[in-house]
Amino acid sequence: MCPLMSSLExxxxxxxxxxxxxxxxxxxxxxxxxxTHLSLGYSxxxxxxxxxxxxxxxxxxxxxxxxxxxxxxxTAVVVGATLALSGYLMQLSTKNPLADPYILxxxxxxxxxxxxxxxxxxxxxxxxxxGVRTITAFLGGLIAYLATLFIASKAGMSPTSLVLxxxxxxxxxxxxxxxxxxxxxxxIHKLIAWSMGSFVSPSADALILMISALLLTMSYxxxxxxxxxxxxxxxxxxxxxxxxxxxxxxxxxxxxxxITSFTVAxxxxxxxxxxxxxxxxxxxLKSSELVFVLPTSIILGSALLTASDLLSKVLVAGxxxxxxxxxxxxxxxxxxxxxxxxxxxxx
Amino acid sequence: MVIEAVKLSVSYDxxxxxxxxxxxxxxxxxxxxxxxxxxxxxxxxxxxxxxxYAGSLKIMNKDLRDFSAEERARLxxxxxxxxxxxxxxxxxxxxxxxxxxxxxxxxxxxxLFELSSLLKxxxxxxxxxxxxxxxxxxxxxxxxxxxxxxxxxxxxDLRFQLILLKHLRVLSKGGKLILVASNQLNPLLSYVDRVxxxxxxxxxxxxxxxxxxxxxxxxxxxxxxxxxVFKDGYVDIIPRELA
Ligand SMILES: Nc1ncnc2c1ncn2[C@@H]1O[C@H](COP(=O)(O)OP(=O)(O)O)[C@@H](O)[C@H]1O
Ligand SMILES: [Mg+2]
Numbered sequence: 001m002c003p004l005m006s007s008l009e010x011x012x013x014x015x016x017x018x019x020x021x022x023x024x025x026x027x028x029x030x031x032x033x034x035x036t037h038l039s040l041g042y043s044x045x046x047x048x049x050x051x052x053x054x055x056x057x058x059x060x061x062x063x064x065x066x067x068x069x070x071x072x073x074x075t076a077v078v079v080g081a082t083l084a085l086s087g088y089l090m091q092l093s094t095k096n097p098l099a100d101p102y103i104l105x106x107x108x109x110x111x112x113x114x115x116x117x118x119x120x121x122x123x124x125x126x127x128x129x130x131g132v133r134t135i136t137a138f139l140g141g142l143i144a145y146l147a148t149l150f151i152a153s154k155a156g157m158s159p160t161s162l163v164l165x166x167x168x169x170x171x172x173x174x175x176x177x178x179x180x181x182x183x184x185x186x187x188i189h190k191l192i193a194w195s196m197g198s199f200v201s202p203s204a205d206a207l208i209l210m211i212s213a214l215l216l217t218m219s220y221x222x223x224x225x226x227x228x229x230x231x232x233x234x235x236x237x238x239x240x241x242x243x244x245x246x247x248x249x250x251x252x253x254x255x256x257x258x259i260t261s262f263t264v265a266x267x268x269x270x271x272x273x274x275x276x277x278x279x280x281x282x283x284x285l286k287s288s289e290l291v292f293v294l295p296t297s298i299i300l301g302s303a304l305l306t307a308s309d310l311l312s313k314v315l316v317a318g319x320x321x322x323x324x325x326x327x328x329x330x331x332x333x334x335x336x337x338x339x340x341x342x343x344x345x346x347x
Numbered sequence: 348m349v350i351e352a353v354k355l356s357v358s359y360d361x362x363x364x365x366x367x368x369x370x371x372x373x374x375x376x377x378x379x380x381x382x383x384x385x386x387x388x389x390x391x392x393x394x395x396x397x398x399x400y401a402g403s404l405k406i407m408n409k410d411l412r413d414f415s416a417e418e419r420a421r422l423x424x425x426x427x428x429x430x431x432x433x434x435x436x437x438x439x440x441x442x443x444x445x446x447x448x449x450x451x452x453x454x455x456x457x458x459l460f461e462l463s464s465l466l467k468x469x470x471x472x473x474x475x476x477x478x479x480x481x482x483x484x485x486x487x488x489x490x491x492x493x494x495x496x497x498x499x500x501x502x503x504d505l506r507f508q509l510i511l512l513k514h515l516r517v518l519s520k521g522g523k524l525i526l527v528a529s530n531q532l533n534p535l536l537s538y539v540d541r542v543x544x545x546x547x548x549x550x551x552x553x554x555x556x557x558x559x560x561x562x563x564x565x566x567x568x569x570x571x572x573x574x575x576v577f578k579d580g581y582v583d584i585i586p587r588e589l590a
Contacts, residue, residue, distance in 0.1 A: 006454045007463035011439045014467070097433055229444040232433040236397050236425060241445070242416030286467065288436035289443075341434065 015285075019292040022284050026296060030077070030303040037073040037310045042318075045069075058204060068202070075202040076309040076323075077302040078210050079263045080273055084301025085217055087274020088294060089256040092228050093249040094149075096159045097279060098338055101141075101260040102271030103163055105170035109144020110137040110264035111195055112177035118191070119180030130205065130265075137265035142257045144169050149253075159342055174269070197268040197324030199309050206266045213262055217255045218294070224248060225290045232288055270305065270324045272331020277301035279338055304330060349373055349493060349524040350394060354402035357389050364389050366548040367402065372526075376512075376519045378535050378556075379528040381545030381568055387528035390545065391495040394526070395425035406493065420447060426486035428498035429478055432470045438481045439466035448488040456484035459510060475502040483511065493524045500531040512538035536560070537581040544568055556582065566590050 005013070035047040038054070045066075054070030057063050063071070083101060090099035090106075101107050113136040121132070151165035181191050193200065221228065227248050230237035235245040263270065281296035282288055308326040315321055350372040357365040365386050379387050393400045396411055396419045404411040406422065414422065432441070442453060442462070457463055460480040470478060479502040487494065496515075500508050508531075515525050516538055526543075529535050536542070542559040544552035545568075552564040559565065560575045560582060570590050576583040 006457075007466060008439075008450070008454050008457055011466040012443070015439065091433070095431075095433055097435070226444070226446045229440075232436055233441065233444065234427060234430045236392070236427060237430075237445070239397050240395070240420050240425060241447070242420045282435035286435070286437065286469070288433060288440050 015287055015289070015292070018285055018287070019296070022281075022292075022296055023299065026299040026303060030299055030306065033303055033306040033310060034073055034077065037076065037306055038069050040310065040314050041065075041069060071202040071204060071207065072199050072309070073306065075199050075207055075210075075267070076306045078207060078214060079199070079267055079270065080277075080302040080305030081298040082210060082214050082259045082263050082301075083270060083273040083305070084277035084297040085214065085221070085274075085294070086256040086260045087301075088278040088297050089217070089221065089252045090274070091278055092231050092290075093252040093256070094157075094162055095232060096162050097282075097342065098159050098163050098275065098335065100272060100275035100335075101256065102170070102269060103275060103335070104166035105144040105148045105168075105173060106141040106257055106260050107264050107269040107271065108170040108173035108177065109147075110141035110261040111269050112144075112173040113137055113140020114265055115177040115180045115191075115195070116140075119183045133265040134209075134262060137261035138258055140173070141261040141264065142254070144173050145253060145257050160339070193320070193322060194268045196322035197270040197327065198320065198322055199267055200320055203266065206262075210259070210262050210266075213259045217259050218298070220251065220255060221290065221294055224251075225294075228252070229288070229290050268322075268324065270308075271328045272335060273301050273304050273308075273327055275338070276331040276334040277304060279334055348405075349407060351405040351408075352394075352402070353405075355393060355404055356401040357386075357393050357398055358401075359389075364548050365393065365400070368548075368550040370543060370550050370553050372524055372541070372543075374519060374522050374524050375540035376515050376525045376527065376538060377541045377543055378532075378539040379526050379543045379545065380530060380532065380535075382530070382570075385545040385568070386548045387545055388497055389548075390543075391425055391497055391526060391528055394493070395423045395495050397425055421489070422491055423493040423495065424486045424489045424491040425495045426482055426497060426499065428501060429475055430482065434469065434471045436470050437466065438462060438468050438470060438473060438477070441470060441481055442485040442488070445485055445489065448485065449490060452488040452490055453484065456488050459514060460484050460507065476504060476507070479503050480507060487518075492522070493526070494518075495526045495528070497528050499527060500529050500535060505534075508534060532565070532584045533582075536584060560584065 038047040038050040039045055050066045050069050054066035057067030058070060087100040090104060091097055114133050117132060117136045148166045148169045152162040155161035155165060181188060227238045227241050227243035230241060231245060231248060238245040238248060277300040278293060278297040281293050281300055285292050285296060305327060308330060309323050311326045312321040312323045348371045353369050354367040355365060356363055356367050379390060381387055389398060392398045460483060462481060462484060465473060465477055483499060499511060512534060519525055527535060536556050539556060542556055543550060544564050551568060552559055565573050571586045572588050572590050574585045574587050
């Protein structure tokens, strides 16, 4: 390379180029998946036509097949981005590359809370319930997360003890969430499908709320990017930037639980995207810098979930496979790889 | 005085680990010595504003508590011995993660600590000495008036020990106060102006190197008999037997 550049300048340039290449490629992949998603379904349609008439339908409010397809594809994109961001924030605040909203039990906590509310209220999937569902999902998710953190802290807070604590809490809440479903007579199929993750009933309201929450959380993460970068190293470094590491963790935890719970309230439990997207991003970027990892993770999370939903609707003609089934089959091997790698580095 | 501590105490979970110590320090390189658990790290962290303390701590005649977090961050830098990081952070990521560092200084320290070829390397794949050099580069590039180095000699090899200690002397001539917590009396004490000796949370000695070595303090705090050789402005401290 240019001999007039210092090794630091060369490194900075290398890191930035790697980021831009990765970002461009992942955006391209996402775009291809998105248009394929629009095009495929019960019938194959021209994706551009679907997009244009779909957007028109969404604006005018008279939803046809195109509007439905656009809404569903956008939902997969936004939920994927949300889960990736949530997982990334959890990884930073626990200093643990294995953290993910599903693995740490947050999604199952939210699922249980919603399931319980629905069974108590007696009427299922009513529009008025949306607000209640969101709030209870958030509370359930947060309680589960705090329970996981509490158990893990008693077990020394190592990456694996956090995962094991999450498995204990998650399994408890997931099983507990199945109980109330048997007390509900109506719409039991819908409910079970929802609990396993499904974008079959996308909603424009949900989408707008999730995009707002996503943007808010992204802005927060960028605003605190320096302390968050240092949280991966040591609390002392965070303090030396003039930030309180405990408060930083608290806000990151709250936001991560909040945005995860939104996705669970409407679309059920979807695992491993939050683990896989940041993990692959860091690996491909060869960097842990938030400014690079965050946008890459968000796009990869979107791509992962768009691909999963695409498979869930086309794999078996006329049948919707729960999206969590596909997402987990893609994401769980990444967890396995991550565990093996961690051991190799002596964690 | 750059630092003035009066009845400074630090407690962890109701146990006092720094016990009402009082001392003053001017510009220069100061060795903070004492056996394991004496409180060296805790003292450095208190001065850097990283742990809460009782008593009074004045930095440049101003109470440490009256500084804003940002002012304090610029004025004082604490450099830890080693850190556990998340995998995938590279040496370059680490040294660029502090927005307060100067890029020019960072380039100088990359040269000084020979980090050029390590920048892309993941921290999970560097040796402890290499990580220690990266931490020193990151910390020193902040150009703070007060620098607290915690066990900086423990992982780096002899060559880098000399590079570091000679460089610290240059920095102190430029008006910095540099605290070096370490038990590597060799070669540390040949390159420092003063010694602060700690034992069980108490400051048992402050003064120059010669008076420290001629006193009974080294034997008392370490429980080891030393032979000391003064030669051409250097000191050689040879541990002989258990006291
Ligand atoms: N976070 C902590 N909580 C409780 N006790 C601690 C903590 N850190 C250090 N200590 C104790 O405080 C004492 C002083 O520790 P430290 O300052 O690290 O000693 P040194 O650096 O001189 O080896 C030791 O007895 C140590 O066990
Ligand atoms: Mg120490």
